[in-house]
Amino acid sequence: MSLQSFLWDYGEKVPGYDITVVNEREARAAAGILGVMGTIIIFVGIGFNHTMVARIYLAFLWVDFTLRMISPKYVPSLLLGRFFVQNQKPEYVGGLQKRFAWTIGWFISLPMVWWFVLHWEITFYKVLICVLCASLMFLESAFSICVGCMIYKVITRKNAEYCPGGVCELRKKDPVQTFNPLQKVITALAMLGLIVGTYVFLAYEQPKTFFGEFLHEAVLTKAQLKKEKDEAYQKQLEKEFGDD
Template sequence: MPNATDTAPRTGEHVDGYEVPVLDEHAIRIAAGILLAAGITALAFTLVSGSIRPLQTFGLFFLVDMATRILISDRLSLTLALARALRRRCRPLWVGAPQKVFAWWLALGIAAVSCVTMSAGIVPLTVTLGLCGICFTLLFLEAVFGWCAGCALHQRLSRQPTRHCANGACDR
């Protein structure tokens, strides 16, 4: 007989009134800002020092953080845990977890390609920096404007309806 922990989602939580697991949009946006700040800092150190090592370190951290959110639990993601701690006294803005997980898979894929190309030297550094620039742009859009490219793609590509988007975006 399954117990409550067997049916608990890895990502998100069940909240009364929501058909799908949900996450706090404000915490996600703060976590995106933390990742963006860390990434820009790593990029600056890379450009100043001439060494790719700071960007590689950030890329590995980003990969581990995204993989943890998706494959283990969003509760164990370092950036989301920090974001939740910063918001602990605020009311959450619940958004559907499925579209965020989809977005995180996309981010993980872009980051994995960036890390592999950066480490193996398969492509010129400018291509890798371009991929990093895409990630930084998407992080900026999420952190500052609350626009999630992965969520928008999920709405268009998923066979399941996208529910509980930030600012009612999936109701339009």
């Protein structure tokens, strides 16, 4: 394989396509598998302080993305995805833009290896990197939204070909894809409800695990956190000396 072929012929050559491509169904399945595994491991590893399982997963994630940058043919998660969608009709997308997106994933996973695999040091901002990675995988698996592919288009300033979901092809939306005014209101209220509900739960529900306490303190301001600690201290004093 020549250097030029390695750089520009990423993916598979499929009849009818003038560029090398990747099966998006396989990629989405792999993103879903990694996302579910990551979510479970975050709760098990951080919530119950079983650090080894989290370290193994994050090391695997980094190796997986490293292999993706080289070739998609022998990547464990993509092969698992292929196993589950092998009977579905392939949806081909441009290979280079997927490689660019997965390279971004590699750069995101790299500091996680240092922070959590080699040195287990948890802070709120470090965990946000994990959340970012999981969010990107969720967007790809659930909605076929490849953020890296969008960035690729902006950087190269070229019209990318064969994008996930066919978003590269300019076309008029079908009526079933549009929102009437009432649907817009319902959608906005649903989004607002998710955001507010998540914040209220994290801010006011009494945490029962280390991870819950971590999230609880993360959403509070310094003033709120100080007030909460002062109130807890006052209750403790009343409990100990209330009868005196």
